Amino acid sequence: MAARDGLSGVGPPLAGGQPAAPQGLSKEEKLQLRKEKKQQKKKRRDEMGQPADSPILGQPHTQLPVVKRVPEHVQVDDPAAQKRLAKKLERQQVPLRPDYGAKVNLFSHLHQYSRKVPLTQQMSIPAIAIHPAVVRLGLQYSQGLLNGSNARCLALLQVFRQVIRDYSTPPSEELSRDLVAKLKPYISFLNQCRPLSASMGNAIKYLKKEISGLSSTLREEEAKGKLQESIDKYVREKIQLAAEAISKYAFEKISDGDVILVYGCSSLVNRTLCDAHTKRAFRVIVVDSRPRLEGRDTLRRLVREGIRCTYVMITAISYVLPEVSKVLLGAHALLANGSVMSRVGTSQIALVSKAYNVPVLVCCETYKFCERVQTDSFVSNELDDPDDLILPRKGAQLGGWKENTSLRLLNLVYDVTPPELVDLVITDLGMIPCTSVPVVLRVKNVEQ
């Protein structure tokens, strides 16, 4: 800006300044001109008396409003955004995954991939641009072998730990800057395999901060050791100890003779129930839904512990709810307005429970708290492979859905439960109402 001012001569006349000079000025003269302009501007500002940085009174000076761009993964129907994405991926040598099948109009702004077309088809063997452990992780995500927010985040942190172990700084670079640049293509690759979850996003943010915060005086081995320690600390504190704390808090809410309803498969809820089973007598109703049928795994884990279980499909919840005393749900993320983002079907369970006056408790660690605000499930979601909806038996009616132009299949992964339907959120900081989520986020930001 200062350079433009100097060359075009726009603005208030300079005290003793030179007139707008043509491009024939030498470099030193230009620099001198720029310096003078800056000093004059500063003098003018001091004369006026107030810095113009924080127009709103009372706002802390350290927090500047951040402009957030709409992320590219919810702008699939915008060709300009997709072109930008393609260029970025090409620069990072990450293959672009093609979309599959016709999408429902309401969700045409989201990606829809096919499980049978893996991203590794376009990559060389062995993978050169991407670390092989990252390729393996991406493959496990896209094939659906690693499910669940905690599992994905743990695997991601482990793989990044290995990447850091195998990393060596190139001679003319600094570890703190080069490592972050190295991780960017890996994150793009994982994003192409399957959109990142909120837990993974927060973990990556933490890791990037740790890397950038490394002092340049450390040797490479020390720096790598420090990073690996910080990853271990994150896993231990935010995931493992948090799970223990949540299990203890939730245990206080479970009493003898309870009938607890759970939905799908949440590692946290499973752990809570297995821990509480030794000290309390209760029974569990496991609700499941197609096409993922994750409740079967919950059923297996609980029955192995000896808990009495009932298994129903989500279509039967209004039949079982009269006998349920409380509902325990897991979450994929907690949004800044208190909404709960979880597996599709959760909002239905919360809605019907509210109609039957059954308390709904959500268990969620604080590292899954997200600064995003969503009031509906359409604006940001994930579309899974539509072929999963086809039943694998002969004469399946949906088998020829691609030939039928007026038929579109929708396989949603997440949905958003509004805060009015949730009675309590159990976190590692304690038991809080849904409306206190922004407070926790603010406290977390100030700590960092």
Next chain:
Amino acid sequence: MEPLSTVSQTDVLVLSCDLITDVALHEVVDLFRAHDATVSMLMKKAHEPTEMIPGQKGKKKPVEQRDFIGVDDTGKRLLFMANEADLDEELVIKRSLLQKHPRVHLRTGLVDAHLYCLKKYVVDFLAENRSLTSLRSELIPYLVRKQFSSAACVRQGRDSKEQDQKKDEKSLDIYSFVKGDSLLELAPDKSCWNNLRGDMSEAFHGGRVRCYVHIMTEGLCYRVNTLGLYIEANRQVPKLLPALLCPEEPLVHASAQVADRTLVGSDSIIGPSTQVGEKTSIKHSVIGTTCTIKDRVKITNCIIMNSVTIEDGCSLQNCLICHNAVIEKGADLRDCLIGSGQRLEPKAKHLNEVIVGSEQLMEI
């Protein structure tokens, strides 16, 4: 096998050098990566060779020594592998296998492509264990068997400690080489994916050794280790070469001098610097470099290697002629195999014969 373990720091892909295939390699490697498999391999359904192999008396079975391959419902996990040669009269299937996988699909008539992805610890195991000499006939069946048997040291118990120390060199078990990463095992524990339903155990029953196979249904996959397969592969080449390898290069090489282009079939390959005389018809054949083929020769369904001379008026059908052979005028050959450097007398008539020099040994 020993130098390999010092060279390789990562998992290895082992290929046989007589393999010709157009498989999408990522299918095999993805199985290896996604399921964290110990070994992953490639197989193809064998098909009957349609034509006679020169020099062979009588028909032969497509897959000579049958392999019994057992796969699970998805067709990807390899549960059972046995060769007909190792079995007496019965096929023995272990109970532990059936308990974990009640449905096993047994297939014969599959050809092993000898393409394996092996984990690093398998290579280390091979380096330590001298008793295994062959990859295909010993190591792979051993790994497939080990999927369903527990580690030997667990079964032996604690009272036979002295015997353990003596047997230590001999009873090296793959489980002692399997390296687990404790943090990496936390993640699948929290994940809700399971490869089996209907029982209480976790994915893979906690088994650490897992073998996978990718069975190709279409596409080309030849191991040219027998004469029949070699000829079959050569016959497939003219159809596949334009699509696969070099779409711009014509099948008839530019430097070949062919008098009558019209008599050369569209699926024949003629190598560089070959001279073909007038009124010579060439159909469905592969002709190498620097050959000299004179006039009025009829060549059908042959494979002619480099630097062969074929004089006037010959008629060759379904033959394989090796390097530097000379076929004199008027010869009539059918279903023959001519060794390299052989010279046939003029007007020779041969049907279904193998003509090689006494110093050359050729296996059919």
